[in-house]
Amino acid sequence: LVNIIDQYGEQAMHFDAAEARLSGRIARLKPSLVREILAAATRPGTISFAGGLPAADLMPPLPIDAVADPSLYQYGATEGEPAYREAVADWIGESGLEVAASQVLPLGGSQQGLDLAAKLLVDAATPILTEAPTYLAALQVFQLFGADIATVSVNAVGPDLDQLEQRLARHKPAAIYLVPTFQNPAGTCYDLAARRAVAALLDRHGTLLIEDDPYRAVSLDLENPPVPISALLRSAPWIYLGSFSKILWPGWRIGYLAARQDLMPHLIVLKQASDLHTQRPAQLAVSRWLRGGGRAEHVERLRAGYRLRRDAMQSALCRHFGDIAEWQVPPGGLFFWVRLRRHQATRQLLAQAMDKGVAFMPGEAFYPGPTPPREHLRLNYSHATPEQMERGVSILSALVRDGA
Numbered sequence: 001l002v003n004i005i006d007q008y009g010e011q012a013m014h015f016d017a018a019e020a021r022l023s024g025r026i027a028r029l030k031p032s033l034v035r036e037i038l039a040a041a042t043r044p045g046t047i048s049f050a051g052g053l054p055a056a057d058l059m060p061p062l063p064i065d066a067v068a069d070p071s072l073y074q075y076g077a078t079e080g081e082p083a084y085r086e087a088v089a090d091w092i093g094e095s096g097l098e099v100a101a102s103q104v105l106p107l108g109g110s111q112q113g114l115d116l117a118a119k120l121l122v123d124a125a126t127p128i129l130t131e132a133p134t135y136l137a138a139l140q141v142f143q144l145f146g147a148d149i150a151t152v153s154v155n156a157v158g159p160d161l162d163q164l165e166q167r168l169a170r171h172k173p174a175a176i177y178l179v180p181t182f183q184n185p186a187g188t189c190y191d192l193a194a195r196r197a198v199a200a201l202l203d204r205h206g207t208l209l210i211e212d213d214p215y216r217a218v219s220l221d222l223e224n225p226p227v228p229i230s231a232l233l234r235s236a237p238w239i240y241l242g243s244f245s246k247i248l249w250p251g252w253r254i255g256y257l258a259a260r261q262d263l264m265p266h267l268i269v270l271k272q273a274s275d276l277h278t279q280r281p282a283q284l285a286v287s288r289w290l291r292g293g294g295r296a297e298h299v300e301r302l303r304a305g306y307r308l309r310r311d312a313m314q315s316a317l318c319r320h321f322g323d324i325a326e327w328q329v330p331p332g333g334l335f336f337w338v339r340l341r342r343h344q345a346t347r348q349l350l351a352q353a354m355d356k357g358v359a360f361m362p363g364e365a366f367y368p369g370p371t372p373p374r375e376h377l378r379l380n381y382s383h384a385t386p387e388q389m390e391r392g393v394s395i396l397s398a399l400v401r402d403g404a
């Protein structure tokens with residue numbers, strides 16, 4: 001693991017692309033620190049705050065009987081199963097974004113939507129705007145395709161609007177990638193005023209929005225998060241990504257995108273080139289779940305379970321980090337974003353923490369630039385038990401104090 005952590009800071013993996021006749025983009029391929037830490041974090045006895053693993057005990061049983069239909073054994077359409085597209089269009093509609101079934105494309109997880117969006121939009125040096133910090137696997141995809149990434153900073157209720165306006169005017173990005181609802185890693189949820197202001201700016205500049213919204217249902221303090229920004233756009237194009245990973249079964253790899261109608265033909269062909277179609281049993285099972293009874297109860301149980309864990313993490317942090325760090329209580333999503341007051345580099349803590357059986361994500365992985373802020377930890381609260389949280393957070397606090 002120490003090796004992995006050390007190598008991670010380097011610009012790229014050391015393939016000799018010319019000798020192996022690999023594509024030029026392979027030189028831009030970065031190993032994902034998350035995957036490597038996750039692999040190490042599954043060692044027995046490790047307390048993991050590292051990944052975004054939903055709680056297994058809050059997942060409903062897989063509806064195997066619902067998918068035993070032999071007609072599902074056959075290939076299906078790239079566009080997806082009509083029942084899934086219709087049920088997902090209604091589900092998205094509940095958020096306030098009205099879409100037709102023909103605007104929905106099933107995905108093997110919303111991560112696939114990032115890949116398709118990058119293939120649609122990004123050539124070498126294409127300017128892309130993201131939040132800072134932002135979801136690191138999105139950075140990984142955009143950078144793989146050669147994006148030139150500029151960032152905009154975000155406060156507790158939305159982005160710095162002056163900075164956003166400036167970046168849109170100066171960089172003329174081909175797209176902006178935002179996670180406005182319980183962001184990974186920072187937990188931020190834009191308020192309605194910020195969403196309206198962002199939509200107005202994107203309309204004015206004609207900038208395409210990629211809105212990533214996997215945590216909307218994991219809302220702990222708001223009954224309903226504000227409407228997606230995609231619903232507030234009048235003229236700018238948009239791609240909206242969603243997922244069932246955080247409320248049902250992430251291992252089943254099922255998500256979706258919806259997009260402005262004119263983008264759909266391109267996205268469907270890109271999807272076809274990628275994997276022909278999304279697995280049909282998952283589409284059928286999820287559409288039955290969406291249409292069946294018990295959905296609201298499941299989401300309520302999930303929220304109640306996560307609220308308990310979030311509050312347990314908050315108590316542990318107050319006890320052990322109160323005088324050495326600052327953070328906001330996340331109103332939803334799966335993470336605390338903690339900043340050390342003394343600006344210690346958290347990546348340096350990781351190897352020692354792993355030696356003591358505690359895994360977390362160093363914050364620098366969530367910034368695209370060469371000199372990222374280094375003093376953040378991203379701590380997941382959905383996976384560990386309250387006892388593990390208490391123990392793990394106290395170990396981390398002792399390491400921070402030793403290193404100060």
Ligand SMILES: Cc1ncc(COP(=O)(O)O)c(C=O)c1O
Nearest residue numbers: 052109110111135184243245255
């Ligand atoms: C912001 C964000 N987007 C996308 C994903 C990918 O989710 P999926 O399992 O649907 O591929 C994640 C997963 O953690 C995420 O945090």
